[in-house]
Amino acid sequence: MDHQPAGEYLGTRLRHLLDLLEGDVSRVYTDLGLPGFRPRYTPVIRLVHTAGPQSIRDLADTIGVTHSAISQTVNQMRRDGLVDLHPGHDARQRIVHLTDHARTILPTLDAEWHATTAATHDLDTELPHPLTTLVDAALRALHHKPLRDRIHDHL
Template sequence: MGTRLRHLIELLDDGVATVEEELGLAGFRPRFAPFVRTLATLGPSSIRDLAAAVEVTHSAASQTVAQMDRQGLVSLSPGTDARQRIVDLTPRTRELLPTLERAWQAAEAAGRELDAELPHPLSEVVVAATEALRRKPHRDRIRDHL
């Protein structure tokens, strides 16, 4: 199941990345989108707050922010605590927001189109699977079968 899900994510992300490149957004990775959207909405945020908003681990958020920093998409500044870093969008990224928004709206419409072609909407299945795994983690389900 994991292999198939990773392949599905690759197919989805590759499609988004290709279109974003065609729109002049070369180097912008699909995994950056929820971070940019969150920062555009909330403004400067700590990595911990970003991780919570995007629903990823602190480590995953930190790695993604580091990649975005290398691409010049975000700036980092010290927080109130020596360990804390505050993330903000760069002026360049703010200029890209209208184009990014167009790409995101098109991707969402394409997702609705894909959902309509499936026996069960993928977006609903993903939400239901996530909720089921929150109720009972996969490791517990595996252990039940050992």
């Protein structure tokens, strides 16, 4: 792949990177006997398993994604038979519980999680700057000043 000048096609290249990472993790799930299992399910299952039933809002806050994103993920997980939703104290609140099926696959997910974490550390050692550190720094910087504001500074 040709080297692109800094900033050109950044979104496209980031999507390609994410596609490569998620695609490989998805193939690992298939290799482990879980075809169709989505990588974004694992943090939800692990968190509900370790911390107990969680509201959609609590899951979003802990995982670091939007309420909308986690709600969509949880709804897909419900359709896939991995979680059940129960009303919370507030009628608008939905509490996520694991199904027996999700508990059955926990050992496989745990092994994959630890292997993926180790593989990520391996990848970080091959890069001039650890990807995990750069992603965290970019998220903090964009939280401080969104890209929209940065773009307007240059318009």
